[in-house]
Amino acid sequence: MKKILVGMSGGVDSSAAALLLIKQGYDVSGCTMKLFDGNDTSVNDAKAVCEKLGIEHYVLDISEKFRREVMDKFAEGYINGETPNPCIFCNRTIKFGEMLDRALELGFDGIATGHYADIVYGNHSGRWLLKCAADSRKDQTYFLYNMTQKQLEHTLFPLYNMDKPQIRALAEENGLITARKRDSQDICFIPDGDYARFIEEYTGRIFPEGDFVDTDGNVIGRHSGIIRYTTGQRRGLGVTFGKPVYVSGKNVRDNTVTLSYSEYTAKEIFLTDVNLISVETLDEPMEVMAKVRYSAKPREAVVYPPENGVMRIVFSEPVRNPTSGQACVFYDFDTVVGGGKII
Numbered sequence: 001m002k003k004i005l006v007g008m009s010g011g012v013d014s015s016a017a018a019l020l021l022i023k024q025g026y027d028v029s030g031c032t033m034k035l036f037d038g039n040d041t042s043v044n045d046a047k048a049v050c051e052k053l054g055i056e057h058y059v060l061d062i063s064e065k066f067r068r069e070v071m072d073k074f075a076e077g078y079i080n081g082e083t084p085n086p087c088i089f090c091n092r093t094i095k096f097g098e099m100l101d102r103a104l105e106l107g108f109d110g111i112a113t114g115h116y117a118d119i120v121y122g123n124h125s126g127r128w129l130l131k132c133a134a135d136s137r138k139d140q141t142y143f144l145y146n147m148t149q150k151q152l153e154h155t156l157f158p159l160y161n162m163d164k165p166q167i168r169a170l171a172e173e174n175g176l177i178t179a180r181k182r183d184s185q186d187i188c189f190i191p192d193g194d195y196a197r198f199i200e201e202y203t204g205r206i207f208p209e210g211d212f213v214d215t216d217g218n219v220i221g222r223h224s225g226i227i228r229y230t231t232g233q234r235r236g237l238g239v240t241f242g243k244p245v246y247v248s249g250k251n252v253r254d255n256t257v258t259l260s261y262s263e264y265t266a267k268e269i270f271l272t273d274v275n276l277i278s279v280e281t282l283d284e285p286m287e288v289m290a291k292v293r294y295s296a297k298p299r300e301a302v303v304y305p306p307e308n309g310v311m312r313i314v315f316s317e318p319v320r321n322p323t324s325g326q327a328c329v330f331y332d333f334d335t336v337v338g339g340g341k342i343i
Contacts, residue, residue, distance in 0.1 A: 001109035003027040004156060005058070007099055008049065010042030012178040013114030013159060015049045016167045019174055020158040021112055022053060029056040029108070033099060035066040036189045049176050058106075062098050069093040071189060075199045081252040082325025083230040085143070086187055092146040100154055110154035116140045118160035119152050122278070128152035130277050130336040135163040142294045145329045145339030146275045196228045210255035212239060215248065223257045226250055231264055232321030265318035271311040271328055271340030278337045282306070288337055290315070290330035292322045303330055303337070311340055 006018040008030040021028045030050040032043045043059055050057035070089045077084030095113060103111045116133035117140050128149050133139040147155070159167060171179035190198045200206060207225035214220050221239040223229065229237075233247040237259070249258035269292070276282060282305045289298035290313055300316040313328060322328070322342050329339035 001026075001154070001156065003107065003109045005029050005031045005099070005103040005106070005108040005111050007095055007111060007113045008032050008046035008057075009114070010045035010049075010178065010181075011114065011184065012168060012171050012176070012181050013116075014046070015114075015176045015178040016162075016171050017112050017114040017158045018049070018053060018055065019170065019176070021156070022055070024158075028053075029058060031058040031060060031099065031103070031111075033066075033094065034059055034061045035063055035094070036071070038189075038191075045178055045181070049178055052174075052176060060099065060102055062094060065098055066090070066094055071202065074187075075202050077325045078195065078199050078227045079203070079205075079252075080325075081226065081250045083323045084325040085327060086189075087143050088146055088327055091144055092148075096147055096151040096155060100151060104154070110156060112156040112158060114159055115144065115157050116159055117144055117157050119155060119157060125278065127278060127280070131160075132331075132334040132336075133157075133159070134161045138164060141331075141336050142291065142327065142329045142339075145277065145327065145336055147277065148275075149277075152277070196225060199227055208255065210257065212237075212259050213256050215258060215260050220259065226252060226255055226257060229257050231323040263320050264322075265320055266315075266322050267318045268312065268314050269319075269322045269328060270343050271313065272309060272343050274306055274309075274311045274338060274340035276338035278332060278335050282311075282338075286332075286337070288330035288332060290328055292319050292328045292342065293326060296320075298331060301330065310343070 004021055004026045008014040018028055018030055032046040047057045070086050073089050074084050074086045100111050116138040118131040120129050122129045130141055132141050168179055186193045207227050209222050209224055211219045212221035212223050229247045231247055234244055245259045245261055246263050248260040248264040285302050285304050288301055288303055290301040291298045299319055302314050304312045324342055326342050327339050328342050330337050
């Protein structure tokens with residue numbers, strides 16, 4: 001690939017990715033996607049970086065598909081009692097879906113982003129492989145497990161062997177306005193982090209109060225709306241019992257939230273919507289390292305061939321708070337085997 005369209009969010013990582021590719025001899029252009037009302041600052045910052053680098057800057061309006069594929073699914077997941085991860089939806093359908101399709105239509109050979117991960121071609125397997133970044137603290141393969149072979153083939157991750165201080169220093173040395181820009185910590189379309197407010201305003205629905213129950217089904221208090229809680233939550237419950245309590249389950253039909261005095265753990269979990277990367281199919285059990293959230297440490301586990309679209313994973317030791325709607329991603333050393341949505 002020589003002609004590359006870099007997805008530029010207006011942050012330092014994507015700015016550095018464009019700069020590195022230029023230095024490596026690629027024919028680079030920048031692209032910012034207009035996804036929702038309110039991301040004009042990102043567009044302006046990315047445009048300024050492109051002007052500094054002397055490259056063309058495209059703005060692609062993908063707001064309708066983003067609403068349908070990301071925002072709608074996010075709200076729907078919470079309404080159904082899940083805790084969905086919109087970044088995973090976005091990566092599969094928007095960043096490496098729609099943006100890649102648009103790039104190929106415009107005559108580019110592929111795209112690049114500022115994600116911390118690596119892509120290599122496996123000569124033995126004959127497949128494109130997604131591998132962990134050199135800096136394990138920033139590795140983002142958890143959010144990328146849903147990428148297809150086509151997407152991997154046409155994508156570059158220039159930052160795979162760098163850490164954040166190096167990237168900021170590179171941007172500073174080259175006079176990029178994003179060098180000291182703060183990293184985004186929240187979901188892009190919910191910058192204040194108030195998921196419940198967003199869902200109620202977005203859907204026009206009000207989610208009523210209901211009962212907190214204990215693990216025996218006894219009513220022990222009142223909750224303020226089921227979408228305000230997620231498995232493992234301990235703070236912000238609005239009730240006190242003299243010692244820590246945790247959300248261990250939700251029942252949408254009964255509008256109840258179950259609380260317990262210990263965190264929910266499970267040794268066996270089940271996945272749907274499974275995507276495999278390093279192998280085409282899984283025909284026999286496989287030993288892997290797997291994690292049930294981005295910040296979790298990978299644990300030893302065995303994944304079993306899917307049955308009726310559902311994959312079973314058995315961990316060597318129970319894992320904390322596997323949450324419906326979140327992803328479980330499994331690895332063979334530093335290579336992503338695949339992942340799926342916890343049910």
